[in-house]
Amino acid sequence: GLAKQISDMEQVGIEAVVPIAAEGVLYGILGFSRKRFGGVYDPDDLETFRLLAARTAVAIAIHISSAKIAKREHLAVIGEMTAMIAHEIKNPLGAIKAAAEQISIHKNEMECEKLTLMIREEVLRLDTTIKTYLAFARPVSIESEEIDIVKLTVRCAELFRNEANESNFEVTVRNEKVIKVAIDPDAYRQLFFNLAKNSLEAKNNGRLNVTFIEDERVVSVMFEDNCGGMSLEVIEKLFNPFFTTKTGGTGLGMAICKKIATAMDGKLFVSSTEGFGTKFTLELPQKQETT
Ligand code: ADP
Ligand code: MG
Numbered sequence: 001g002l003a004k005q006i007s008d009m010e011q012v013g014i015e016a017v018v019p020i021a022a023e024g025v026l027y028g029i030l031g032f033s034r035k036r037f038g039g040v041y042d043p044d045d046l047e048t049f050r051l052l053a054a055r056t057a058v059a060i061a062i063h064i065s066s067a068k069i070a071k072r073e074h075l076a077v078i079g080e081m082t083a084m085i086a087h088e089i090k091n092p093l094g095a096i097k098a099a100a101e102q103i104s105i106h107k108n109e110m111e112c113e114k115l116t117l118m119i120r121e122e123v124l125r126l127d128t129t130i131k132t133y134l135a136f137a138r139p140v141s142i143e144s145e146e147i148d149i150v151k152l153t154v155r156c157a158e159l160f161r162n163e164a165n166e167s168n169f170e171v172t173v174r175n176e177k178v179i180k181v182a183i184d185p186d187a188y189r190q191l192f193f194n195l196a197k198n199s200l201e202a203k204n205n206g207r208l209n210v211t212f213i214e215d216e217r218v219v220s221v222m223f224e225d226n227c228g229g230m231s232l233e234v235i236e237k238l239f240n241p242f243f244t245t246k247t248g249g250t251g252l253g254m255a256i257c258k259k260i261a262t263a264m265d266g267k268l269f270v271s272s273t274e275g276f277g278t279k280f281t282l283e284l285p286q287k288q289e290t291t
Contacts, residue, residue: 016041018049022057030056080242081133084250088129092122129250135190136241136252140263144182146287149219150175152185153210156192164196168205171196179212181219182287183264191260194253195223195280201246202278203227219284226277235272 009017014031021027030053035041041049099115099122106112150173157171199208206227213220230238237243239258244251257280261268265285272278 016046016049018046018053020053020057020060022054022061025057025061027057027060029053077241081137084242085130085133088133088250089126092126092129095122132250132252132256135256136259140187140260142184142187142263144184144264146180146182147185148178149181149183149188149221149284150177150179150212152183152188153192153212153221156189156196157210159189160193160196164200167200169200169203170207171210172207173210174212177212179214179219180287181284183284187260187264191257191282194257198253199223199225199227199278206277214286217286219286221282221284223280223282224277225279229272229274229276229278231274235270238270 006017009031013033015034016032018030019026020030030049032041032049096119099119103112103115106115154173154175157173160171196208199206202225206225208223208225208227211222211224213222234245239254240251241255242251243254258268261282267283269281269283270278271281
């Protein structure tokens with residue numbers, strides 16, 4: 001085979017050949033045709049070719065291995081997520097099954113009503129859990145509109161207060177100006193709720209304060225709470241999918257926020273003082289001036 005390959009190459013005028021190989025793997029060969037101004041290739045030329053081929057091989061090897069790592073990480077996340085979902089679904093399903101069995105035994109109306117309510121609550125919990133996983137797994141689709149982000153935030157705060165009406169949690173939005181940005185209101189609402197929920201869950205009677213600053217480059221939205229802050233270890237892992245310090249937490253809220261911020265071409269930063277509170281800053285690009 002080799003002799004044939006060499007004669008094939010001679011046929012098409014290849015005079016020098018070097019292997020494209022790295023770490024014992026041959027990716028291909030690099031052939032050079034006759035020297036343009038005559039003469040034969042000297043050892044220096046060959047050394048240059050060898051170097052060129054070796055560099056090429058390293059570039060190919062790096063490309064292949066990084067693609068492999070990305071795929072492996074992706075699969076690992078999917079595996080982890082599947083296990084979590086199975087776990088999260090098991091408990092409510094067990095409770096629903098038990099309640100249904102009880103209903104078929106008890107014919108007492110009061111008892112049955114209580115059990116039906118329990119089933120409804122469990123189904124609702126399942127629904128919320130599954131929605132969270134989907135929000136994490138799905139790519140964020142961003143349908144940007146030009147919106148007053150201050151007004152939208154006020155609206156989010158109202159919705160959040162309605163949901164958290166049993167607690168003494170306070171949300172305030174400083175809204176003395178209009179700031180137009182191009183964002184997806186649904187994605188922003190999701191981000192707001194994930195942040196506000198974490199503050200509420202950290203301290204039931206705490207407070208979340210939302211303020212805005214803008215310059216010609218970015219619009220910054222600051223979410224500051226007084227809900228006890230986080231340790232350095234927690235801050236380090238905060239955005240990792242599945243990292244949670246809560247029993248029954250999904251650990252996806254912050255990962256989703258990060259994903260949303262990135263999809264909006266923005267950034268999300270955190271700073272936190274343990275024992276005091278946490279501040280998240282969402283930086284969004286200023287809308288393009290169409291002049
Ligand atoms: P989950 O809420 O399901 O635990 P998240 O990704 O939303 O998952 O949050 C991850 C962890 O970060 C939480 O378990 C909590 O320990 C910490 N955390 C997030 N936000 C705050 C906050 N505002 N105050 C204190 N701790 C927080
Ligand atoms: Mg959360």
